[in-house]
Every structure is written in C-alpha cells, then in structure tokens.
Amino acid sequence: MQIKTFHFMKNLNKNISFLSYKYLGSSLILLQSTPRKLRAFCAKLKMAANNLCSLLVGTILVIAAIHFNGINALSSNYYDQTCPMAESAVTNAVKKAMLNDRTVPAALLRMQFHDCFIRGCDGSVLLNSTTNNQAEKDGPPNISLHAFYVIDNAKKALEAMCPGTVSCADIVALAARDAVVLSGGPNWAVPKGRKDGRVSKASETRQLPAPTSNISQLQQSFSQRGLSMEDLVALSGGHTLGFAHCSSFQNRIHNFATTQDVDPSLHQSFATSLRSVCPMHNTVRQAGANLDSTPTIFDNRYYKLLLEGKSIFTSDQALLTNPTTKTLVEKFGNSRDEFEKAFVESMIKMSSIGGGQEVRLNCRVVN
Numbered sequence: 001m002q003i004k005t006f007h008f009m010k011n012l013n014k015n016i017s018f019l020s021y022k023y024l025g026s027s028l029i030l031l032q033s034t035p036r037k038l039r040a041f042c043a044k045l046k047m048a049a050n051n052l053c054s055l056l057v058g059t060i061l062v063i064a065a066i067h068f069n070g071i072n073a074l075s076s077n078y079y080d081q082t083c084p085m086a087e088s089a090v091t092n093a094v095k096k097a098m099l100n101d102r103t104v105p106a107a108l109l110r111m112q113f114h115d116c117f118i119r120g121c122d123g124s125v126l127l128n129s130t131t132n133n134q135a136e137k138d139g140p141p142n143i144s145l146h147a148f149y150v151i152d153n154a155k156k157a158l159e160a161m162c163p164g165t166v167s168c169a170d171i172v173a174l175a176a177r178d179a180v181v182l183s184g185g186p187n188w189a190v191p192k193g194r195k196d197g198r199v200s201k202a203s204e205t206r207q208l209p210a211p212t213s214n215i216s217q218l219q220q221s222f223s224q225r226g227l228s229m230e231d232l233v234a235l236s237g238g239h240t241l242g243f244a245h246c247s248s249f250q251n252r253i254h255n256f257a258t259t260q261d262v263d264p265s266l267h268q269s270f271a272t273s274l275r276s277v278c279p280m281h282n283t284v285r286q287a288g289a290n291l292d293s294t295p296t297i298f299d300n301r302y303y304k305l306l307l308e309g310k311s312i313f314t315s316d317q318a319l320l321t322n323p324t325t326k327t328l329v330e331k332f333g334n335s336r337d338e339f340e341k342a343f344v345e346s347m348i349k350m351s352s353i354g355g356g357q358e359v360r361l362n363c364r365v366v367n
C-alpha cells in the first residue's frame, strides 16, 4: 500500500477544531475496509499491539468519513482558529456603512439571495464584468443591487488581519445576517466555510424568480434549490426591508389584464397611490415604493400588509393563492416570533447551497 500524507483541517464539533492528521494508506480503501481487512492491514504493519492498531485505524476511519461526507460542510466555528475576528470585522463594515446609508441592510439581504440562487452561495454576484464576460451584477435583474463596497471594505479589513482566509461568499452571508440583526430582526450563528466561485454570467440571472411569477413558478424555482414552500414564504419575508422600482410592479398597476387595468387583488387606494408614483410612462428612474410601511425595520409587517392587499409584487400576492402558503402567511402575520424562527431556519438553508472552490483575494476578481 502506497504511503500517502494527508493533511486536513476540519472543524469536528463545536469544540474540537483545527485537526491536522497524517495517516497511512489510501483513505478510500480504508473507508471500504471490513474489520477482517483491518486486522490484516494491522498485521501487515507488524504492529505488536494489534488492538491498538485497530483502534488507531478505526479513529482514522471515523475522521476520514467525516472529512469525506463534509468536504463542503459548513460550520459556525470555521474561522475560530484561523481568523477569530472575522465576524466582528464584517459587522463593523456593515455598521459603518449603515450610518451613512439606511438602505444598506436591504441591499445586503437581497445580495445574499441573488448570490445563493445563481451557482450557489459562491460570491458570484460580487464579480466584476471583464472584457470577455458580462457578470451577474450587470444582468437585467440587477436593478436594486448595490452596496458592494460594504463587502469590499470588510474584505480589505480581513485581508489585513488574516490574508487569504475568509471567503467573499462567507462575508456576504455574515453581512446579510448583520443586516437583519441591525434592523431589529433575529440573530443566528452563521455556518461558514463557503468557497468563492470563478464564474459569473449575466445571462444566468434569468434563473432568478421574477416579480411577476405565479405560485407554481416560485415553487419550482425554490424546489430546484432544495427549498420548500415554507422556505418560500419565510424568505419572502425579506421584503420587510427595502424598496422596489416601478418597473418591478408595473404589471400590477397598468394593463394588468385585457379587462382590468389594475390587479384586482390590490387594495384599491393602495393601488391608486402606486399608480400616482409610477405612471404608465414613468420617467423618474428612482421612482418606486417601499416593500412595506417600515422598510428599515425587520418585522412581520410585510405579511400583515400582504393579507390586506398591500403587497408590491405579483410574487408576493401569489403566496395567498395556495392553501399551504396562505396558511403560513397568516401564521407569520400573526406572530413575529414564528416568522423570525422560520426565517432563520430558511436563511441557514438557503445560505448553505454550495458553489465555489477558492478564497478570492479581491471579491471583484477571480484569483
């Protein structure tokens, strides 16, 4: 059997971390070994204490199994040894940016959604276009994407502290969590260890769900990424923060259908006010509407307004067209606590969609 050296650093549980192992033999062969084969292997090594050898090999097997299963597994203590200040550096960058611009949290939350839905959470949304490639951020649904500088500032601080260690994709995940917390929403431990991708294509942003989507299109888009109807309803609650441009909900307020100019599911005076801000031939580029009446506070107001016909997108309204999702909207509208619990669970799920392979040094360019 060929002698191989295998180093790896892997967070094993909450407390044991930073293990570096060297072991004999091909781990794949070891993984398939039966106890009989193990004894033979130990005998071959001519170790006096055969039992001790079995124990040793057994331990290696368990570790190898964890390693192979969890090759891309994330963990909340991923940077505890390599960059203990990672989280506070990101939080500082988010806080600082928020002081000057209250729209930053909404931007960061949406950034994570766009990142994870295209090629997994791999920081592909951060890459700049190049002469030969139009990147995601220059794709058609980029209209509200901004605040990339916050990620750059966090990355700069992190490169000074622990170079080449913290992925841009992890920074996006941490910044999204901070955005929620700093807007009065729930806190949670962010699993980390994502890698950054090397590809970003504007054309792929077509795979994002559209604001005009109906419930089956939304369900399909989410289930393709391993996300359920409950995830769909909980994550749509992200629309408790931020703003939409007229073009994103124009379909509901002008020429909705051949017989109805306005979506009849919209509350009448609410529709009137949207139409006054967004006339048919709108020329004000920045015109639009807040996604709920408290657009900088992370609360469950979005669901309450949705039940009153005061949602912004067709995709929001669609959540009331299916009994399962409608029941969830009512539940989250009635209980901020239930919403927050579900939102955290679904954010962790969404932000675990795998993707990249490197730790970028500059979030805007591949290594």
Ligand code: HEM
Pocket: 103, 105, 106, 107, 109, 110, 113, 143, 144, 145, 209, 210, 211, 212, 213, 218, 235, 236, 237, 238, 239, 241, 242, 243, 244, 245, 246, 247, 248, 291, 313, 315
């Ligand atoms: C269910 C499918 C979804 C659709 C169709 C959708 C669509 C949109 C659209 C069209 C905008 C406005 C863009 C503009 O006009 O400026 C927007 C804004 C926003 N979305 Fe979603 N979204 C979805 C899910 C999510 C999820 C899962 C999150 C995060 C958990 C999220 C968070 C946000 C936030 C925070 C904003 C406001 C951004 C800002 O003000 O800068 N959305 N969304």
Ligand SMILES: *[C@@H]1O[C@H](CO)[C@@H](O)[C@H](O)[C@H]1NC(C)=O
Pocket: 128, 362, 364, 365
């Ligand atoms: C990426 O693009 C932005 C905006 O176009 C530009 O300001 C920045 O210098 C670019 N960064 C890199 C590293 O190419």
Ligand SMILES: *[C@@H]1O[C@H](CO)[C@@H](O)[C@H](O)[C@H]1NC(C)=O
Pocket: 137, 138, 139, 140, 142, 143, 145, 146
């Ligand atoms: C969105 O894409 C357009 C080109 O399609 C580009 O001019 C614009 O700068 C992009 N916006 C952002 C925020 O990257």
Ligand SMILES: *[C@@H]1O[C@H](CO)[C@@H](O)[C@H](O)[C@H]1NC(C)=O
Pocket: 214, 215, 216, 217
């Ligand atoms: C949703 O839209 C698609 C495409 O237009 C259509 O085929 C489907 O029947 C619609 N589903 C519902 C529930 O309206």
